[in-house]
Amino acid sequence: MTSLLRHQMFKTYYKPLSALLLAAAGMSSITISYAATYSIDPTHANVRFAIDHFGTSTNTGGFYNLTGQLDYDPQAKTGNIALIIPMNTLVTGNTAFDIVLKSEDFFDIEKYPAAYFNSSKWYFSDDSSESEVVRVDGNLTLRGQTHPVTLIATKFNCYLSPILKGRVCGGDFTTTIDRTKWGISKYTLLGMTEKVDLNIQIEAAKQ
Template sequence: MKFLLFPQIQAYFGKPIAALLLAAAGIGISSISYAATYNIDPTHANVRFAIDHFGTSTNTGGFYNLTGQLEYSPQAKTGDIALIIPMNTLMTGNTAFDIVLKSDEFFDIDKYPAAYFKSSKWYFSDASSPQVTRVDGNLTLRGQTHPVTLTATKFNCYLSPILKARVCGGDFTTTIDRTKWGISKYTLLGMTEKVDLMIQIEAAKQ
């Protein structure tokens, strides 16, 4: 078992702090045989969310310019991904609402400027051309880490005519209980704790 630090995480926080963050979160990265390395393309990587608003409309927003690294081999049916989610990229289309969500009542971005996702296990179909079906991992948000399971709605690779490189990526969904990460505002007033997440990633082969 070999512990690795991705270059993006080192660049974002510096190696000593990044090592402490990953170790504290229990999300060490193991090497994957035969897997190619892909760097996340920030222009095609985001996490969007949707939450019911007291049984009426649905509040939506997203975080953008994600960075990180993907290790992937469909032949060996192996995968691994680490994502850095910059919380200050939060956008809902409503500036006043953005300010509220960035406050210590919700995401508290001054204290926790980034969130992280690190996969622990990938699942593939049994077809002759195996497809990614599910990814288990750990989400670190507001300094707390809890397991989540992502369902792959699609995942594919192609040769990018722009990047002149092989690109792999797809769309994933999950539903989380926000109170597990210490975001419980308005739950006592009837606002749901369930939040739907939609994750989009693309990564270019190195």
């Protein structure tokens, strides 16, 4: 076999293979980025609260149909979230108790129909190989007063929603606040605790 013939055979059979290998190498270097802006899904966003009732039972309730925006970049380890909490969605399972909590003594929803949370800093896992959200600092505006709060992330994840047919990010957060900082001090002098546990659940769809 002449050297010319061998050269032609190499071009015929190995050049496509070389191109395929180069293409594969190029594809392997592509990094998928989920950095984007997401809209809060009201059907998967709520704030639930629990407060000790004079050392006996625990009163619970929640606010639903939250709206707002999430900005999230797991590669850069940055995030931002702005939540609007409609106070008239308050539900405890007891209509009479709902009316009491909506009154001036507690949330005063006629004067303050919405509460707001705006994050100021996100914290991620120290492991450089992970982008896990562990904590979110921010400010909670309630009854017209704004104070800092820290949310601890119990989980946070992104997935491809088969229903929305797009990427969704969200998670669960917890915190404990002192209600008197926001002017809700009813019954504290009688021994009812000022500490309120909050559980926040959010999901947001990519815009």
